[in-house]
Amino acid sequence: MKTPESSPIPDPKRFEVSRATLWFDRFMGWAICFGGIGVILAVFGIFYFIGKEVVPLFRSADVAPAGEVAQGANPAVLGVDEWGEMPFFYDGADKVVFVEVKSGQRRELVVPGLAGLEVTAFAYDTVHRRVAIGLADGRVGSFLVSYERNYTEDGNAPLEPSLVAEPWFQLENGEGPVTAISYGDSGGARVIAAKRGSGEADTVSILRLGMKKGLIGAGKLSLLGQTEISADLPAETTMLRSSQNGAMVLIACANGEVVYFMADAGGVSKRQSFRPFDGKPLRQMNFLFGGVSVVMTGADGSQEQWSLFRPEGEGERLFGETKKFDSLGEGAVLFAASQRNRTFLTGAGRELSIRHSTSGAVRWKGQADIVPVTALLDAKGAHFLIAAANGEVRRYSVHDHHPEAGWKAFFGKVWYEGGSKPVYQWQSTGGTDDFEPKLSLIPLIFGSLKGTAYALIFSIPVALLAAVFSAAYLSPDVKRVVKPTMEIMSSLPSVVLGFLAGLWLAPILEMRVPSVLMLVITLPLTALLAGYLWCRLPIGIRNRFSGGSEWLLVLPMLVLAGYAAWNFGPVLESWIFIYKDPATGKEVADFRLWWPQATGTSYEQRNSLVLGFMMGFAVIPVIFTIAEDALSNVPKNLTAAASALGANRWQVVWTVMLPVASSGIFSALMIGFGRAVGETMIMVMATGNTPLTEWNIFSGMRTLSANIAVELPEAPVGSTHYRTLFLGAVVLFAMTFVMNTIAEVLRQRLRERNKLV
């Protein structure tokens, strides 16, 4: 048809896009851009935050000079307040010299009751800031140095030192002056080791002290007993060391032997004698913080740590070599133990290093500009001081926030104090201040893998078979009910599942392990039997149940078989799982007792079986839903072609559906894996949270995720523990990242191989 002549020429404006549309388009463009970049920034923000928490763990110590003082005399004893501001010096006279680092101001305080007495031996205990002294007349005693901070109105807070004398005790055995002394104090029990005389004729005594409690007041320090132990010593005594637990005394002898004595309520007894450097004499021997480990340095500068532990097969805790440190080299050995952790400052000559005993790592290494004869770490671990023979003192500030961290501590086998061999162990906090943190992430990584493995062993077969059944066999009517039900199941809060697992399921399964075993065996066999019987049925009957309604026949069989298996369990238990009490010889049919006896592994109520069972509720719906979608989305024309070629349903599934859906099924498995690895609440509540490294199905585990959930609230912000938990998060992320990357590569390959057109 022709356009009539009269019709107007079209206005070109009507082809233009309206301004509102353009603006809206532009606005949406920016909004979407903002959203997208925001998400990326947020992800990087999380990485930044986690990285910020984790990176400091791997920094070594920072040490910087922080002042110097000159005292002018031999600093035989060097001590300092907890802030490292006012060191004091004592050299056996009747006064103590204090020098403030900042101002150089010098003060002298007279030790009460020491006037006119001849001090022949002294030793300093940094933990209590106590100077133990021995006199020429064979008396031993001590005084305490304390500091008080006085806050004045002008804003200054000068330190006010003071001295407090403690009682004297007369050594009953031996002759001559006291030539060496050592004082160990745990607060209640105390021990003093003292030597009189010298050479082969020396006499060593151990004094046990205790607080005698009166009706009123703090009680009086009194002597509980003193024992001469010279007979137990093979040679001249060179070093006396008392442990801070007030019970142990180590004595080094000139022949290189070290003898360990125990002083307890029953008296003093020799426990052990050992030769750390093949009988070569020791240059140095000192207890570490905690009082169960000693660091010893041999004549050639090699340094070893010996700790108390119960060797396998022994009943008593004895000293054994647990670690070797880098050799110190030549020169007089310095040693100063930290008063808050297992760090120590050591060195020979001018060479100094800060080391940590747990991992054996050297935290810092440096050179002093004086030749120090004594060294000291302050109570906060923020400073160390070294003093030369001429009285010159150098103060250094130390920044070492995470000495117990490091690759070896996190991922290596470490020989912890009290352990009989190097182990992977996680035990981040303890009951006492001198507890040695055990920060190996290996048990947690193992726990995560074990939890995931058991969860997936239970979930994958059920979920995949269910997905195939639903996608290829089930009639659409039933499928319409089943699929949403499974999806609802995946939205069950995991805390509810964990609660059910821990408080409901675990006690039931505990009583019925044989029943569960029977179920695991019976149900699949029943299904196979049902399939066999089905094939034997005449075609006329089979045709009546076609189209995916066969489950109506199988279900009653499964229910019956399950019921029978469940009730047969106790019978089976009474036949096979018979525990024989080794003491009485009485026999009880109890799987819980039988299992540890038969396998040597433990049986716990909250175990991997419970976990696998309950994790199924969390993981099965995820895998099922995605796998079912993948299988259902296999093009109908392919399944129809296979059917038209005479393939039965299983052949359609096996030859056509599974290959095409394989990448989707793989994704389903990976998402299931991700869910299982990151699952926290069920793990926290159902696994017992014991950081074990064994695959035993009847024991629990502690996973990285559960560990973070349980411990983060009690970890002080910025502490090594806190940062280690973040490191656990990084490891968890790395695990899933690596797994997902591998899985994605595999999935792409599968997809490439089975791609359509």
Added chain:
Amino acid sequence: MSLSSSNTIASDASDFIRVDDFSFYYGAKQAIFNVDMAIPANQVTALIGPSGCGKSTLLRNLNRMNDLVEGVHHEGDIRIGGTSLYDPSVEVISLRKRVGMVFQKYNPFAKSIYENVIFSLRVAGRSKKSELDETVERSLRASALWDEVKDRLHDSAFGLSGGQQQRLCIARAIANQPEILLMDEPCAALDPVATLRIEELILKLKEQFTIVIVTHNMEQATRCSDRTAFLYMGKLVEYDRTMQIFENPSKPETEAYISGRFS
């Protein structure tokens, strides 16, 4: 199992497939109304009619592919060689081995050409190498594809052109030597050259198979079918020799349809 090939020989060749007062329902909706027709052996029978007239439904009932659809039922009966498809003793899988099918959109599996052809033998559990090789060559020769693919039998089927893929699907359908070949608009997704090749193939294949073909293409029906059935609104309007239908249709609806007044 009862549908073995022995009892088909006895039946009358002109009455090989017998559709008997057959009605078919998708749920409540009736798609086929009381169709009666007899399809002779070794001939090509074309089903024509406008979209939605029920011709594909009728075709897909000949191997009970409609069973896969939810909520269907039927009335009446279809017999092949004298045996009812709906006899309770009929195993659907055996039936489909007997009645091959080629679909509108070519749908080879994500396998090699070789594996595609022998799929029906594989699912039947036959794995003798010589038999498989022989089947592949015979089927591909029969579907006029042999010369084009004989050097790349183990390459993916997706490397073939659309027309080749459809001929591969025909080779796949005839590999297990069915008696009947159903073709549901086999050329709908192909270009004219490929279409022509398929049509030549159909003429050749009818020597061995009874072919029922659904087509929208009138020329195709005239070129390659012996008999033509015109369906309209689920009813069989006219069924006769193809010449008769196209040159001298007896019903006005038939004439209106073939002359292009509606489609």
